[in-house]
Amino acid sequence: MVDQESMTDKASKYKFPPGALVGNTYDLFFFSIVDFSYLRQRPQQLAYHFAKRGHRVFYLSISQFLPADSGEDFEIKEIKKNIYEVFLKSPSFLRVYEDYIDSKVLEILYRSLNGLRKKWGLITTVSLVHNPFWSPLVYRMREEHGWKIIYDCMDEWDTFKGVGRPFLDQENILVRNADLVLVTAGLLYEKWSKQARRCILVRNACDYEHFARISPNTLLADVRKPIIGFFGGIAEWVDIDLIRYAARRRTDWSFVLLGEVFTDVSALKKMDNVHLLGRWPYEEMPSYLFHFDVCIIPFKKNKVTEAADPVKLYEFLSSGKPIVARDLNEIRQYEDLLYLFDTEEGFVQRIEKALNEKDARIREKRRHTAASNTWDDRIDRIDHEIQEIYKKASIVIANVSREGLEEKLRQKDISLEEQQRELARLYAIEKGLFWKMAKKLMDLTNQCIFPPDTRRGRLAFRIVNRIKRNPYKLNKKKERREKHSC
Structure with missing residues (x-):
């Protein structure tokens, strides 16, 4: 394949x-x-x-x-x-x-x-x-x-x-x-x-460098200005009736929508000032964004959109361009950078206001906000949490008895499975007594579930599995070796 x-x-x-x-x-x-x-x-x-x-x-x-x-x-x-x-x-x-x-x-x-x-x-x-x-x-x-x-x-x-x-x-x-x-x-x-x-x-973010470097091009040279633009999936959460209303009210505006269509857009296809351009490569989005005079997030207001954090919001912010968006729970935190609306007429009025925006400082604030919300920032946070997960599962406890080790683990806020894995790892790495470790491990977990991430751990992993398959035979082999060594 x-x-x-x-x-x-x-x-x-x-x-x-x-x-x-x-x-x-x-x-x-x-x-x-x-x-x-x-x-x-x-x-x-x-x-x-x-x-x-x-x-x-x-x-x-x-x-x-x-x-x-x-x-x-x-x-x-x-x-x-x-x-x-x-x-x-x-x-x-x-x-x-x-x-x-x-x-x-x-x-x-x-x-x-x-x-x-x-x-x-x-x-x-x-x-x-x-x-x-x-x-x-x-x-x-x-x-x-x-x-x-x-x-x-x-x-x-x-x-x-x-x-x-x-x-x-x-x-x-x-x-x-x-x-x-x-x-x-x-x-x-x-x-x-x-x-x-x-x-x-861990909210969504943007590839700031990708979208901030918009440069002149001729992709939408034939589309009449001003251009009201949107890119992303055109699905049931996009308010088609809202776009249709605005396009009828202002026939001198061009509405450019890029993205794969998953809902009925037949009403928009009949309109001369609405351009449905379909799905285009991610690499070309900044070139289209260059031509947008106003970016729009024309979502419906429902349970899905109230709990949504649109990636396109951060991508639009990267350009510094004015953004008109539905007043939704997650979007509202950036209300000082956006033009929010609740009604169809409010949508039109906010676009008009955005088209007349003259303040260069607010554009710079948008770019700064986007630069502070990058995917690298999100990876930093997730990576930190992953490291904490592994630290939690690898508490360093040495030179304690089995009972004392179990008691210390119970005092930690970790699951039974993590306790079992930690015991297995410690016996494998710290004790180095593979036969004794294997027997104790079998008593504790009844299965080998620790990650074999060290030489001793890998060896212990193999021994435990061999014991599970045929403990009598392996113990006899050990007895013969011990007898021979004597």
């Missing part, structure tokens, strides 16, 4: 990074809600900026899968340095907004992903989840291999068309079980913060 060099060759060329507990380096596996090639949204921006910092980012395709009887466990293609799109096996097409993952599908997905984990050396790995559909697979990876779980909640999903009950049920469970929950809006924080282990607000 994907043209690639053999996985063995690819993996052998790559120098696997050290584990996070050793070198503060970790990989990320994105269980996303859209394919990587679909627009440039928050998931893609996070992927790009983590990759720029040297982290390997594996991004799961949600629309293409290998057949279950494929000879390969997975396929992978390099999108750019440190970013890889992953195609797993599945017995059928997965409806990731509507269904659950059943046990049969889960087993196939797990074996496929575990094959990638082994070949590409994913040791210390963070599962960054945008779609709760993947929760069963994410839990399995944490249970078996210690992958941390971050749920990045971008929207109020329960009112989205096409989102089924399974999706929402999984989200409720995921919020309670994730190591960390990120939310993009204040209302989402209010909704989830009391249920999550830890929940932090």
Whole structure:
């Protein structure tokens, strides 16, 4: 399905990074809600900026899968340095907004992903989840291999068309079980913060340098001025009737809308001063933005938009141009930089006022605000939280008895699973007594769940699994060795 060099060759060329507990380096596996090639949204921006910092980012395709009887466990293609799109096996097409993952599908997905984990050396790995559909697979990876779980909640999903009950049920469970929950809006924080282990607000942002460097071009040279512009997905939350009203009231204005259409826009297609230009590459957006006299965010007011933090707001701010936006909860925090409206006539009046803006200082304030809200800033915050997760799970406790160690761990605000993993890691690394450690580990956890991120840890991992398979045989071997040494 994907043209690639053999996985063995690819993996052998790559120098696997050290584990996070050793070198503060970790990989990320994105269980996303859209394919990587679909627009440039928050998931893609996070992927790009983590990759720029040297982290390997594996991004799961949600629309293409290998057949279950494929000879390969997975396929992978390099999108750019440190970013890889992953195609797993599945017995059928997965409806990731509507269904659950059943046990049969889960087993196939797990074996496929575990094959990638082994070949590409994913040791210390963070599962960054945008779609709760993947929760069963994410839990399995944490249970078996210690992958941390971050749920990045971008929207109020329960009112989205096409989102089924399974999706929402999984989200409720995921919020309670994730190591960390990120939310993009204040209302989402209010909704989830009391249920999550830890929940932090990490709003959307912009690639400031990309949008601030707008330069003259002729892309919209044939469109009459002034140009009232918008780019982004044209879906059910965009108020088509509002745009139609304004275009009728002011036929001397040109309305330019760029983006893929997901709703009925037939009323706009009939209007001479409305230009629906479709979807264009992210790289070309600044060139179109250059021609906008006023930027607009013509959203409806509902549960979805009140909990939305539009990426395009920060991108528009980067240009310094005037912005007319619906008065919504998340947008209101920047009201001194915007022209907010609540009614159709208010929309027209605010555009008129924006067109007459003369104050150069407010344009500079917009640019400054955008420059203070970049994706690099957001990565700083998320990276800090990830480091805290690993610090929490690797408390340095030495020279204490098993009982004392357990008591100290109970005093810490960490889960039972993390206590078990910490005990396993300490026995493996600090004691170095692999047979004794393995027996104690079996008593404590009944399974080996710690990440094998050190030489001793890897050895202990293998021993525990051998004991699980045949403890009697291995103990007999040990007895024979001890007898022979005597």
